[in-house]
Amino acid sequence: MTGFRLDRGGLIDRTAPLDFIFDGKAFTGFAGDTLASALIANDVHLMGRSFKYHRPRGVISAGSSEPNALVELREGARKEANTRATMIELYDGLVARSQNRWPSLGFDIGALNSLASAMFVAGFYYKTFMWPKSFWEKIYEPIIRKAAGLGTASKEADPDKYEKAYAHCDFLVVGSGPTGLMAALTAARSGARVILADESAALGGSLLNENEEIGGMSGYAWAMAGIAELSAMPNVIVMPRTTIFGWYDGNIFGAVERVNDHVLEPSPYEPRQRYWRIMAKRAVMATGAEERPIVFGGNDVPGVMTAGALRTYANRYAAAAGKSVVVFTNNNSGYHTARDMKTHGVHVEVIIDSRKESAADSSGIPVIRGGAIVNVRGGKRVSGVELADHRMVPCDAVAMSGGWSPIVNLMCHRGAKPKWDERIASFVPPDVGGGFVAAGSAAGRMLLSECLADGARAGTLKGKTPSIPKCRDEAFAVTPLWWVKESTGKAFVDYQNDSTAKDLPLAAQEGYRDIELAKRYTTAGMATDQGKLGNVNAIAILAEATGRSMDQVGTTTFRPYYTPVSFGALAGPFVGRHFQPVRKTPLHDWADELGAVFVETGLWMRSSWFPQEGEDWLSSASREVLATRQRVGLCDVSTLGKIDVQGKDAAEFLNRLYCNTFSTLDVGKARYGLMLREDGIVFDDGTTSRLAPDHFLMTTTTANAARVMSHMEFCHQAHWPELDVQYVSVTEQWAQMAIAGPKARATLQKIVDKVTLDDTGFPYLVAKEISILGGMTARLFRISFSGEHAYELAVPADYGNLVARAIMQAGEEFGIAPYGIEALSIMRIEKGHVAGGELNGTTTAADLGLGKMMSSKKDYIGRMMAAREGLTDKNRQCVVGIRPFDVADKIRSGSHILKKDDAPSMAADQGYVSSVAWSPMLNMWLGLALLSNGRERHGEVVKIFDGVRNIHMFGVICDPMHYDRENKKLHA
Amino acid sequence: MLVKCPHCGTRPVEEFTFNGDASVQRPASNDPKSMDQWFDYVYLRDNPKGRFDEYAHHSSGCRAWLVVTRDTQSHEIFNVVTARDYAKKRVAP
Ligand SMILES: [Zn+2]
16 A cells, blocks of 8 residues: 555556546546545545534545535636535546645634634624624624635636436436436336436446445446446436436426536537426335444544545545544444445454444444444544543544434435434335335345345336345344434534534434434534434434423424535526527617617617717607607607407407406497406406407407416306417517607508598508508507607518618608607606506506496496496595606605695605606606695695605696597597 | 316316316306306315315316315315216206
8 A cells, every 4th residue: 555545456547547637636546536535545534624623624425415524616607616625527628626624724713612612602603693783793703704714616607518307207216326226227227217317427326336246246237237238228317427406396306417527628519517307107216225323522524534435435436534443333333334435454453332232244344332432633634543441542533323313315305204213223205105115225225235226126117026136135224323422522413514412412402302403503414415424313312401302302394405406407508698588579670770778678679769969868758749849750669568369259358357348349440448356356448449340459468468368268258268369469560650740641641552531431540551661561549648640550570670760761851760669658647648647556446547437338447347336436546647746856756745835754654756757848846746646636725745865856747648538639 | 187078188287277166056047146246256265275166277188177176275186077068967856
């Protein structure tokens, strides 16, 4: 043995040395190493500092349960915090850094916390927060914040890609140890579509770590043959580096495949990780078992690890965790480690077996029966152990085994609780039905032959269960020892949270007897490892302290994710521009050419204003209003929802959807419609045109387009399936533009074919299919939102830009200007038309001044509820116009309205300002408001109170229609 | 979770929008005396443990409204029919 790397054996490739850097220092490992095994082979045991006491820590495990050896992997934008050194595959050029230490791993200021550990006892968060506030904020919190915490995130954007994928299978096998392999082989040989997933880079599970014998060959050779067979089968998908992190309704499993975490940089055409959703007809949990630590003094000193981990490092990675080992065990597993280490030529000082009697084979190594370690000597590395009988044994590594816990997590993700099994002193998985079964050591089977038989049974989806290959079994027996009470040093239950054995009885004593409460009070079982190693010990100590059984105390709730999942994997490709689609209107290019500023409304990009040199939004919008009201303007209104409704019962359907009547609408005419919710509140509005007796074209507001469509589908299918009607959204099929202003008619006349746009041929509210520009299909509606003589013209979407340009050209001689939704909004407020600020989910038709639209001659959605007392009360807030008393004042949306002489407070609130605009026509700020009994209060002087800015002014209530109240311009 | 749409086959639950108890029926009468029925219909919903008929819109699929019969505890789905068929059947007796 040169250093701590064994001369022979292991699954490492000694011909492939890999250089890596840990904490700025260069090391070399081999292909097949993990970061942890390579560090151990380099005699580096100090890999991190604990969270609370900043105690020096080394690896405890050789797998995903690792609580201590958490490192920051990679640098710069690819830096990833809290990665487990035990799961990081070594690659050439790997850079990692230990966490949770300041200023350096060897010398850490926070370790002083250990001296002040009295203040960190169970419930320290709760207790310290009760200290005098000034004391906490100024002194303790800044220090603790600086010294505590796990790794830090990179603040740069993640340069790598992530994917999401779906898979379906007959049989999902979680874990590729002897049980999983046997299950997968059995199912696959019968023709089933099988997915075999394992969190490790190499398949084989415990067969990679142990010296077993199966079918006359080594366990490793048997595993490799099985994996080769599975990999060659077309009905099998083998997924290494894939953690099944959760079990969900419908036998769906969540998984993360670490596609490229084991290379320096992912290929540009591959993701770093892939997030899978696996739909399995049946699944087997062959996740194996986790070895438990024993709770004794100094059980966290670097060099102390589980017995299984110690022999895994030696057997699989050819890395000796020490040159002189002491084994401390309460079951036969410790002997296994002692024998394996002896075979590797590592000196085993003594096996300390807490049991008085044991039949396990010690292979000539001295055994102390009925013994216990009370303290481990050494700071950053084990130097010896003190025994209960005051003996001192020098050593540089301690292997501990407190028994084995089946890894039951997945099976408990949907609420079922595991059960205590006295025979193996462990919780075993619950029975959750045939779709998902546990097998092998995950089901509490401790013999290899049982695991193989269990796997074969689970994998038998049809026919007879095949016989299993012969194998060598090692007898298992355990007598629980949870906590060495004579411990003189700190005895840790949860390493990551620094919870000690004494914290749990203290929690119970202070009333936190429930395991869920004790968890939160002591923090045992929290953080990135979720207590994978410590939970059962914590439960046992709490059970003893409270005189209850293990079943009575029970476990805390198991939830996904089994191990941490990166945000990158969860987000998948849906980041940046891919987070949500961008909807551009058919007039987008036209508006863009004219310098439009776009605003996002939902997914839509809408042209908001069209600034000229030196204009801000308000001066631009004001100019656009003046141009429209004095000459002619063109506005993109394509985002309005458009729904084509056809069928014999189309009119009847609309009658039932809208509060007003559509069956009386003449063909070729448009009508404003108001739709209520079933509770009587206004839902949406828009104009609907009748193109033929059985053909209507509805419009909806931009915001509600999708909701109205779903509502129609619901009403038709669930309420009135007898109606003969069909409808489809045509929002994206038509470009729609408003042409408004005194010169709108003259402008349009130049592009329409044949039609004469006068008041006889095309009066107000006419809606007709026409042709324009020498044969292009179009629909022309004489309707107005601006209050001007106006039209809306719809053309097939692909012609939108072309037609808009043609209209601009036609209107050039009249001084046409494009206008955006800011100008549109100003004009609708000037005209008192209600929109989003008023159609806000609290107003009735009557509140909006549209009560007369509600028909009493038919049933419609919302009719009955709209008649309720509370919705017809005369003191309800209804829409009014509002202006500042002093026209120089600016009213702000959201301000509240008080009686003139009331003090500026919300106590006497009368309503609020729902929409405001600077009116270029009236040269002042004006708005619409919802005011209690408002229709009776036109002319009243009120106080406008802006509590946010703490200002108030006087205002005057008026008719909502601020401009052109006679509608002269509309009909001009 | 997977939902078997009568039109589209077995699809992931994310394609569906759920909309509560399907067993309540919109009253037919506009008589003010029927107000209590209307209040029940608009506002009153049971929250049963076990078998439950609920509306589901295949909003990212064929856009049919469906009635999904599900166990609210285990999320096992027993049956899926179109809301149209559900409504027609309900009117019959
Ligand atoms: Zn469907």
